[in-house]
Amino acid sequence: MRVTGGVAAGAGVTFVLAMTAWMISSDGQQLVGGIPGPALAIGVAGVVAWLTRLGGQLPHLRERRAAVRLGVTAFAIGSTPLTGQSLIVAADGLCFLRGRAKPLGFVPARQVEIAALTTTAAGVGISLSIDGRWFDVPIVLEVGGPAGSAWSVPGLRPGPRLVDTIAMRIQRHAAVYVHRP
The missing domain is CATH 2.30.29.30 (Pleckstrin-homology domain (PH domain)/Phosphotyrosine-binding domain (PTB))
Incomplete structure (x- = not known):
């Protein structure tokens, strides 16, 4: 069960860090498929948190x-x-x-x-x-x-x-x- 939570949390942190670096280095056009970059990062972080919580109940x-x-x-x-x-x-x-x-x-x-x-x-x-x-x-x-x-x-x-x-x-x-x- 620890592995599930660790992998989900690690993937989420990596994604949020990559999005943050992309937003800092971009020229102000932070749209991905018409969705603002910060909103996408917050949404993905929420999904990762939910999956981490749900992943805890999945049996090893x-x-x-x-x-x-x-x-x-x-x-x-x-x-x-x-x-x-x-x-x-x-x-x-x-x-x-x-x-x-x-x-x-x-x-x-x-x-x-x-x-x-x-x-x-x-x-x-x-x-x-x-x-x-x-x-x-x-x-x-x-x-x-x-x-x-x-x-x-x-x-x-x-x-x-x-x-x-x-x-x-x-x-x-x-x-x-x-x-x-």
Whole structure:
């Protein structure tokens, strides 16, 4: 997912810099197809920003294939899909990863007691009760599945689908309570 955002951002910055250099070096005729150069640069920058945001929800093919092959569900956690942190929901418990191979922690299924879910603007907030202690985890998307509202095309209402997907996967491990504001 980082590669998608990096490529889109790099291409956008390169285009905006090229347009800026062209406008500075031109003789005042900054029209491209009848569109003023500055308006074109602003429009392209907006499209690149939108694609970068949308590209964050596109699954990394290797991660998606690995999740399917192993029979697990992977969720991107953190404030954006590009944080590189994941929650893996497997039959034997929950695994938290940073990057592809650095484990942050593993919680056996028998230790997870309760999961409370609520939607937020960026995704889904999940509070897990593990051995009597509460832990909050922000989930922004399912790898290869629905994403939080802030990371999706407006109007598709992905937030409720993401909540339902998380609830369905976690209910094997704990009692699930969903708050729909």
